[in-house]
Amino acid sequence: MADLPNEITMIILSKLPVKSLLRFKCVSKSWFCLISCPNLKLSNQGRQGAIVMRSTRAAIQRPSFKFVNQQLTLEELNYPLCDDDEIYEQSCKILGSCRGLILFNVNEHIYLWNPATRLCTKVLELDDLPGDYITHGGLCFDSSKNAYKIVLIMRYRTPGRQLVKIASLVDKQWRKLKFPYDIHSMLRVITLHGRLHYWASDEDDNKDGNNELHESIWGPLCCPRKLTYFDPISEKFHMFPVPEPKSDQEENVIAGLGVLNECLCMTRLQDDKGVEILVMKEYGVKESWTSLFFIRNLEINPSSEDAVPFSVMETGEIALIIDGHPKRVVVYNPKNDNMRDILVEGETEYITYEESLISPEECDYDWSELQECFIVF
Numbered sequence: 001m002a003d004l005p006n007e008i009t010m011i012i013l014s015k016l017p018v019k020s021l022l023r024f025k026c027v028s029k030s031w032f033c034l035i036s037c038p039n040l041k042l043s044n045q046g047r048q049g050a051i052v053m054r055s056t057r058a059a060i061q062r063p064s065f066k067f068v069n070q071q072l073t074l075e076e077l078n079y080p081l082c083d084d085d086e087i088y089e090q091s092c093k094i095l096g097s098c099r100g101l102i103l104f105n106v107n108e109h110i111y112l113w114n115p116a117t118r119l120c121t122k123v124l125e126l127d128d129l130p131g132d133y134i135t136h137g138g139l140c141f142d143s144s145k146n147a148y149k150i151v152l153i154m155r156y157r158t159p160g161r162q163l164v165k166i167a168s169l170v171d172k173q174w175r176k177l178k179f180p181y182d183i184h185s186m187l188r189v190i191t192l193h194g195r196l197h198y199w200a201s202d203e204d205d206n207k208d209g210n211n212e213l214h215e216s217i218w219g220p221l222c223c224p225r226k227l228t229y230f231d232p233i234s235e236k237f238h239m240f241p242v243p244e245p246k247s248d249q250e251e252n253v254i255a256g257l258g259v260l261n262e263c264l265c266m267t268r269l270q271d272d273k274g275v276e277i278l279v280m281k282e283y284g285v286k287e288s289w290t291s292l293f294f295i296r297n298l299e300i301n302p303s304s305e306d307a308v309p310f311s312v313m314e315t316g317e318i319a320l321i322i323d324g325h326p327k328r329v330v331v332y333n334p335k336n337d338n339m340r341d342i343l344v345e346g347e348t349e350y351i352t353y354e355e356s357l358i359s360p361e362e363c364d365y366d367w368s369e370l371q372e373c374f375i376v377f
Helices: 006-014 018-024 029-035 038-043 203-207 211-218 367-376
Strands: 048-054 064-068 074-077 092-098 101-106 109-114 119-125 133-142 147-156 162-168 174-177 189-192 195-200 226-231 236-240 254-260 263-269 275-280 289-295 306-312 318-323 327-333 338-345 348-354
Touching: 006 029, 018 029, 048 092, 048 306, 064 338, 092 147, 092 189, 092 348, 101 133, 133 189, 133 195, 189 254, 195 254, 226 254, 254 318, 254 348, 263 306, 306 348, 318 348, 327 348
Parallel strands: 092 133, 254 306
Antiparallel strands: 048 064, 048 348, 064 074, 092 101, 101 109, 109 119, 133 147, 147 162, 162 174, 189 195, 195 226, 226 236, 254 263, 263 275, 275 289, 306 318, 318 327, 327 338
C-alpha cells in the first residue's frame, strides 16, 4: 500500500465500511489524513438501515437507540449525551437524518449526532413556541452554502392552524415559511440528495369528489395523494412527479416513502388488496417509476399509518418500518409471500439512516462556540 498513489488508495478506502475506516485512522498519519479527507466521505457508501429510539414513561430513564443494519440484526448504540447532562427522556425526539447525521432535541436543545463516529454536539435551540402542537422535523443540506438546515412543520391541535419554520445551523436564526399543503397528512419526511421529500394533500382535496372513494375505504380523513419536496437552496416547496395510477384507480394513495439503493421509493395502496412498492430509478423522472412487487397481506390505513421501505437484502427480501400501533419493523419475502416481524415496540421512533464519516464537530456548528463569539463581540 505504501507504493500506491494516493488516488488509488482513496478509491480502495472508499469501498470499506465506516467502522473499518475509523480503525484504519490509527495506522499512520497519512492514512488519518486520507480518511479524514472530505472527498472520501462523499464517495464512501455507508451501511443503510434504520435508527430506532425506544422511550419509557419513567422521567429519569434515558431513551435507548438501536441500529437495524442490512443483515437485519440489532446493534445497540450508546446514548450520545454525557452522563452529567440533565435529561428528561419524554422530551427527547428525533427530528431528521441527512448524510449520516441524526438531528434530535432534548427539551429546547437541538443536537447533531453521528452514531457511527459517536460524535455529538449541540447546534441550536428551539424558539419559545405556543403549546398544543405536534412537530415533524427534517434535516437537509444546502450545497450552495455548505450548510445543514432544519425544517420544522408544526400542526396545531386546533383545526386549520399550521406553521412551518426553518433555521440554518450556520446563522441559527428561525424563519417562517409558507407551506401550501395539508400538514395533517405529513407523517414522515425522507431526505435524499440533500432535499426533504414529503407526501401530502392539498387542502382542497377534502372537497374533492374523488375523496369519497378514500373515505369509504380508509375513513373520513384526507389521504395523501401528492409528493412534494423542499429545496434547501431556494428554500421553497415544489411538487414532485408521482407514478401514473393503476388503471382501476382514479389516483394514487401514498402510504409511505423511503430510500432503496440511493433511489426514492414509494408505498402505494392497492385498495383493499395490499400495497405496491415502487422505486424511481432516475431521480425526478416520472417515467422511471418502476414497480418492484406487491405485498398482498399488509393492511395500511394511510390516515394513521405508513410503511417505509429502508433495505433490500441479497436474498431479495425487503425490510419496512410500519409506523402504526404498535410500531414494527417487518421483513417481506416476495418468493413465498411471507412476512415476519423482527422488532415490535410501543413508545418508539424510527428513522432511516445511512452511515458516514461526517463529523458534527467538523461542521463548525457548535452552539457553545457561537455563544462565546456573541460574548466577545
